[in-house]
Amino acid sequence: MITQNTISKVFETARVEEVIGDFVQLKKAGSNFKGLSPFSDERSPSFMVSPVKQIWKDFSSGKGGNAVTFLMEHEHFTYPEAIKYLAKKYNIEIEETEQSDEQREQANARESLYLVNAYANEYFQKTLHKTDPGKAIGYSYFKERGFNEDTIKKFNLGYSLDEWQAFTDDALGNGYQLEFLEKTGLTIVKEDKRFDRFKGRVMFPIHSMSGRILGFGGRILSNDKKAAKYLNSPESQVYHKSKILYGIYFAKQSIAKEDNCYLVEGYTDVIQFYQKGIKNVVASSGTALTPEQIRLVNRLTNNITVLFDGDAAGIRASIRGIDLILEQGMNVKVCTFPEGDDPDSFAKNNTLEELTLYLDTNAKDFIQYKASLLVKEANNDPIKKAETIREIVNSIAKIPDHIKKEIYIQECSKIMDISEDVLFSTLAQIDKKTFQEANKTYKQEQKAFDVIRQKEQPQKKIDIQYELERKIIEILLLYGNTSEEFEDLVLKENETTGDLELEPVIHKSRVFEKIYLDLQDDEMQFSNMSFKKLYYTLIDNLHQSEEFSTRSFINNLEQDLASEVTSILMDDEKYNLHDWERKNIITKDKNNTIAQLVTQTILSLRCYLIDQKVQEYQNESIVEGANTTSILEDVKDYVGLKMLLSRKLGKVVS
Known part of the structure; x- marks a missing residue:
């Protein structure tokens, strides 16, 4: 603990x-x-x-x-x-008390998978550095690839012994359950036999964005033609290969800083680039690029540069998947290496300055690159050229930004030597077809939704008391310790007429004291249990300390209450998303009207509760045998009180 x-x-x-x-x-x-x-x-x-x-x-x-x-x-x-x-x-030393066996057993299944992966990561590293086969085979391989000691440790590279059950037996001997070894894919279980999935392979751990081990990639070093060269962990509760990019943990800060991400294919491409000094690089690990992987990059930057080997056939096959990046509204560049080179070998054989210069010089805009590539392939064949033009326009159609679309059409017109009108016409046909298909899908979904909607209950009315109670919590959080001058209108009897009148009285107090006393005077109770709990916790905190901090307050709350407080505090912030001031729309600052806000909220709650009370009396009057005279007098008093409060509320609003 x-x-x-x-x-x-x-x-x-x-x-x-x-x-x-x-x-x-x-x-x-x-x-x-x-x-x-x-x-x-x-x-x-x-x-x-x-x-x-x-x-x-x-x-x-x-x-x-x-x-x-x-x-x-x-x-x-x-x-x-x-x-x-x-x-x-933040380099804070962790102080822990020892966990009991019972607490260890309570770790859920998902956490058990992470624990098994973490143990395997340590085991494979230890095998690489501390065993003779690890040093002779695994370590030698990494050194041969040009990886230095720091890089090998940085990426947690390891080695799995060329033995059927070496890892499995070790893990079981250290208390790890076979169930979780199998679920992570580290151990394969067939009938009564079990053996290591990554037997005789060098190991590349796959990290999440926060650095946790999700799975592994293993490269075989023997010449066994029946075995796959690279083998990945199977899908599990913690590892989904379509949702992760290799190297994202090490690259994320550099991607955001450089505002660009280099996308390569393999593990060694990433590691070699990183070692050379280019750290904003990730790999799709040999899988086809997915929307989830693209969105992972898009959170950090809007720019992506795809790096291809010099192999022309490989480029043609890979380039088809890049339309997905365009669909996400990202800016895509492409860079190919000389024939016979890949990102790994080129980075290994060149200095950082040479590599950086090559990337800067040869990275081309994707649409321009694709057009140039396909023009060569068409080789003056009219049929092929027509197909090429349609394929390029298809890619342009994926781009959501209309201005970018137009610019690319103009560029494509120059490269393909064809009029812009023809290209715009083709684009319009594609857009129309895409719209019709989307509209058809939408209508089908709407039909299904209408069937569900007919069964749904009608929408509930706004819960006024809930909103007002929530507003009181918000005021206490934001302004609880602020001192304000409040105008209270006290009920007094006119000596001449005998009528009740409101007389203004000015007094200064802290916001939380004003709210607390007003609610106490009227014996008003919160109907929402979460707000009730928050209210008394807030009042207690504000009473005890003049240096109230929302940050420390949230940190000490239960998770559900902390989430509620966050939603309340951040509600106003959503207007900043629209950047109103840049559009010359100036929103009102609540700090200038805190006293009004407090008084208006309390009065609104009073008026609402009076309405509820009047409704109760009206319901009572319907009951047979009820004292209607007494009830009517009470209703008259409450209606009179509401009229007085409404006058006060009107004054506050003005």
């Missing part, structure tokens, strides 16, 4: 914008930061981070919280793992 002292240090030190900045490209938006949601597929930013409040909110998914909750949501960390991750990031 992690001690409270360590947890406190982590919360005091961790900066939410720095933690999230490792996973999402954040851009300044006033006093906040905004970026693309890491939880949903979107092209317009709806993800907001507040450095002042040390919280975040994702308006597309509704999720929110502090640095710890982000790691728990995004990386599926447990609470202790999130604390340990932050402690490591």
Whole structure:
């Protein structure tokens, strides 16, 4: 168990914008930061981070919280793992009390898979560095590839002995269960036999964005033609190859800093580039590029440069998948290496300056590159040229930005020596067909949705009391300790007429004291249990300390209450997403009207509760045998009170 002292240090030190900045490209938006949601597929930013409040909110998914909750949501960390991750990031020493056997057994299945992978990672590294076969075979291979000692350790490279059960027996002997060894794919179980999946291979661990081991890639070193050259971990609860890029953990900060990502094919391409000094590089690990992988990069940068081997056939096969990148609205460049070279060999045989110069000089815009490549292939054949033009326009049609589309059409016209009108006409046909297909799919989905919708209950009305109680919590969080001058209108009897009148009285007090006393006077209770709990916790905190901090308040709340508080605090921030000031639309600053806001909210709640009370009396009057005279008098009093409050509310609003 992690001690409270360590947890406190982590919360005091961790900066939410720095933690999230490792996973999402954040851009300044006033006093906040905004970026693309890491939880949903979107092209317009709806993800907001507040450095002042040390919280975040994702308006597309509704999720929110502090640095710890982000790691728990995004990386599926447990609470202790999130604390340990932050402690490591900020060089905080972790103090722990020993876990009991019972606590260890309570680790869920998902965590067990991570634990098994972490153990395997250590085992393969130890085998590489500490055993004779590891040194002679595995280590020699890496050195032959040109990897130095620091690089080998940095990427956690390892070796799996060329024995059927060496790893499995070792893991079982150290208390790891066969069930999880099999689920990660590290051990293959057939009937009563079990053996190591990566027998006799050098090992490349595959890290998540936060550095956890998700799976492995293994390269065989023998000349066994029946065995696959590269072998990856199978799909599991923690490893989905279509959703991860090799090297993203090591590259993420450099990608955001350089505002560009180099995409290669293999593990050694990534490692060789990184060792040479180009760190913003990731690999698709031999799989076809997927939308999930592209979105992973898109959170960090809008620019991607795809690096191809010099093999022409390989280029033609790979280039088809790049339309997916264009669909995501990203800027794509392509760079090919001289024939016979790949990113690994070219980086190995050239200096950093030579490599950087080559990339800068030879990286071409994707559409221009594709057009040039296909023009060569067409070789003046009219039929092939027509097919080539349609293929290029098909790629242009994938781009969501209309201005970019037009510019590319103009470029394509020059390269292909064909009129822009023909190309625009072709583009319109493709767009029309795409629209018709999308519309057809939409209508089919709508039919299915209408069937479901007919069964649904009608929409509920707005819960006024819920909204007003939520507003009170928001005011306490934002302005609880602020001192304001409040105008109270006290009910007094006119000595001449005998009528009740409102007389203004000015007094100064802190916001939380004003709210507390007003609610106490009217004996008003919160109907929402979460708000009720938050209200009394807030009042208690504000009473005890004049230095109230929303950050420390959130950090000490239960997870569900912390999430509720984050949503309340970040609601106003969503307007910053639209950048109203740049459009000359100036929003009203609540800080200028705190006293009005408090008074208006309390009065609105009073008026609402009076309406509820009047409704109760009206229902009672229907009951047979009820004292209608007494009920009518009570109703008259409440209606009179509401009229007085409404007059006061009107004055506040004006």
